Amino acid sequence: MALVGDSYDYVDPRFYRLTVPTAEVERLFDGCRWAEGPVWFNDGGYLVWSDIPNRRMLRWLPDQGVSVFRADSSFANGHTRDRQGRLVSCEHGTRRVTRTEPDGSITVLADRHDGRRLNSPNDVVVKSDGSIWFTDPTYGIMSDYEGHRGEPEQSGCFVYRIDPATGAVSIAADDFAMPNGLAFSPDERLLYVADSGLSHDPAGPHHIRAFEVGSDGKLAGGRVVVEVSPGVPDGIRCDIEGNIWSSAQDGVHCYTPEGTLLGKIRVPEMVANLTFGGPKRNRLFITATRSLYSVFVATSGVQAP
Numbered sequence: 001m002a003l004v005g006d007s008y009d010y011v012d013p014r015f016y017r018l019t020v021p022t023a024e025v026e027r028l029f030d031g032c033r034w035a036e037g038p039v040w041f042n043d044g045g046y047l048v049w050s051d052i053p054n055r056r057m058l059r060w061l062p063d064q065g066v067s068v069f070r071a072d073s074s075f076a077n078g079h080t081r082d083r084q085g086r087l088v089s090c091e092h093g094t095r096r097v098t099r100t101e102p103d104g105s106i107t108v109l110a111d112r113h114d115g116r117r118l119n120s121p122n123d124v125v126v127k128s129d130g131s132i133w134f135t136d137p138t139y140g141i142m143s144d145y146e147g148h149r150g151e152p153e154q155s156g157c158f159v160y161r162i163d164p165a166t167g168a169v170s171i172a173a174d175d176f177a178m179p180n181g182l183a184f185s186p187d188e189r190l191l192y193v194a195d196s197g198l199s200h201d202p203a204g205p206h207h208i209r210a211f212e213v214g215s216d217g218k219l220a221g222g223r224v225v226v227e228v229s230p231g232v233p234d235g236i237r238c239d240i241e242g243n244i245w246s247s248a249q250d251g252v253h254c255y256t257p258e259g260t261l262l263g264k265i266r267v268p269e270m271v272a273n274l275t276f277g278g279p280k281r282n283r284l285f286i287t288a289t290r291s292l293y294s295v296f297v298a299t300s301g302v303q304a305p
């Protein structure tokens with residue numbers, strides 16, 4: 001374990017209450033090419049994440065270190081778990097969203113919309129009603145590095161919802177450059193969606209938007225809550241008080257629900273994603289370029305299970 005000193009940038013005094021000033025950022029592993037999609041398994045006490053270009057998923061267990069969780073991941077990117085604890089994954093290589101069943105078999109949840117293939121599902125969240133929401137930018141079909149080069153078949157990069165009763169895949173919102181990370185507010189009335197379009201367009205967005213979640217499965221509103229800089233928001237998470245924790249080029253940023261920057265946790269590599277884990281969900285696991293980092297915080301994550 002390597003400790004990374006000088007970890008905090010306190011922009012607002014409220015950030016002291018959300019962090020543990022004596023807790024340092026720890027590097028847990030550094031053998032990835034592009035680390036993404038951390039997901040915590042509290043029942044097993046381990047973290048799983050993606051190493052996209054190496055087409056594998058890794059697992060970190062305290063005291064036991066890192067092992068290969070899945071050797072051929074189909075260039076998997078973001079993950080979450082549904083209310084039954086099953087792993088739900090976005091796969092670039094197969095351009096689909098899948099669920100891993102308890103026996104290890106894989107069920108395809110979405111690979112098309114309107115008869116045409118998805119772009120390359122990127123990140124995914126599950127609402128308490130069982131609906132599954134995912135983003136579909138083109139990162140995984142732009143080259144053969146994080147997937148297979150291919151042509152978009154959809155007319156844009158959308159946020160989709162998978163209906164829990166019928167399995168139908170519908171567009172929930174369609175006005176994005178590159179929709180990326182998603183996170184529900186604690187009461188699930190809002191869905192935050194990151195747009196990381198700046199990554200491939202100097203004039204592109206680098207912000208997080210807040211959508212009102214309609215009972216009909218549609219998203220409304222979509223006001224920009226915060227522009228993340230430097231870099232782009234990729235993965236995002238909410239804590240139990242509704243604060244938004246976002247990846248950025250220089251680390252993890254923490255914003256109030258209104259978008260005020262409270263502070264930063266500095267990470268020495270560009271951060272792609274994060275999740276709250278550990279038995280009390282008070283430990284941030286951060287995937288950042290080659291490495292997996294973690295740091296204990298003074299709040300806990302809202303994401304269930």
Ligand code: MG
Binds near residue numbers: 077181235273
């Ligand atoms: Mg992402």
